[in-house]
Amino acid sequence: MQTLVVANPKGGSGKTTLATNAAGWLAGRKQRVVLADFDPLRAATEWLARRPPLFPAIGGWTPDGAKRELKGEPPQWLVIDTPAELHGESLRDAMRRADILLVPVSPSAFDMGATRHFLDQISEYKAVKKGEIAIGLVAMRVDPRTISAGELEEFLEGFDYPLVAHLRQTQVYVYCARDGLSVFDLPRSRGEQDWEQWRPLTRWLARQAAVKND
Ligand SMILES: Nc1ncnc2c1ncn2[C@@H]1O[C@H](COP(=O)(O)OP(=O)(O)OP(=O)(O)O)[C@@H](O)[C@H]1O
Ligand SMILES: [Mg+2]
Numbered sequence: 001m002q003t004l005v006v007a008n009p010k011g012g013s014g015k016t017t018l019a020t021n022a023a024g025w026l027a028g029r030k031q032r033v034v035l036a037d038f039d040p041l042r043a044a045t046e047w048l049a050r051r052p053p054l055f056p057a058i059g060g061w062t063p064d065g066a067k068r069e070l071k072g073e074p075p076q077w078l079v080i081d082t083p084a085e086l087h088g089e090s091l092r093d094a095m096r097r098a099d100i101l102l103v104p105v106s107p108s109a110f111d112m113g114a115t116r117h118f119l120d121q122i123s124e125y126k127a128v129k130k131g132e133i134a135i136g137l138v139a140m141r142v143d144p145r146t147i148s149a150g151e152l153e154e155f156l157e158g159f160d161y162p163l164v165a166h167l168r169q170t171q172v173y174v175y176c177a178r179d180g181l182s183v184f185d186l187p188r189s190r191g192e193q194d195w196e197q198w199r200p201l202t203r204w205l206a207r208q209a210a211v212k213n214d
Pocket of ligand 2: 039043
């Protein structure tokens with residue numbers, strides 16, 4: 001099983017959006033995926049509860065033992081959504097489990113400052129030093145017309161980790177969150193622009209593990 005952790009201690013950076021959409025992409029690729037919700041506010045669990053039954057199945061798990069079972073074989077993927085303020089032992093625990101870490105970063109000085117601190121912190125971990133965890137940065141809520149988008153790009157390029165996607169600011173994510181969907185569950189006419197933006201991310205994910213991607 002591959003474990004994909006989505007983390008950034010900055011509140012509202014886009015973790016749950018990234019985790020739910022990554023889980024939706026994997027499920028759409030016929031991968032058996034469980035979305036583990038480490039956030040006591042349970043946004044990912046509530047998203048899963050809103051998911052319409054006809055869409056590709058995603059299992060659920062919370063540390064207090066609540067489960068949404070996937071029928072049949074064991075899962076191939078665990079996607080972990082982590083809370084804001086993740087630090088100390090909880091951060092260590094999440095990092096111990098991670099094969100892949102995705103870090104969403106929004107274009108603001110506050111977000112960039114918190115992200116720098118976070119990436120400095122995890123760079124001290126043995127597994128990160130040894131390159132055992134594949135770490136990818138995701139520019140979230142990007143509007144390419146803005147100065148802050150350029151500043152975010154420059155900031156993210158300053159790290160040794162790859163910048164694996166730029167995802168635009170759009171109400172599509174807000175509606176998907178409301179409806180228990182990922183952008184990959186939308187019809188082509190509504191999802192295509194965002195599928196395109198996810199492509200470098202899903203290709204990168206697929207390279208970290210053998211997921212059939214097209
Ligand atoms: N690309 C986007 N376009 C538009 N809205 C977005 C985008 N990404 C996230 N949002 C919205 O921004 C808000 C915060 O995003 P999200 O909940 O994913 O962040 P988070 O890091 O999980 O927050 P928390 O730290 O509170 O768990 C949500 O309302 C979400 O729908
Ligand atoms: Mg969240």
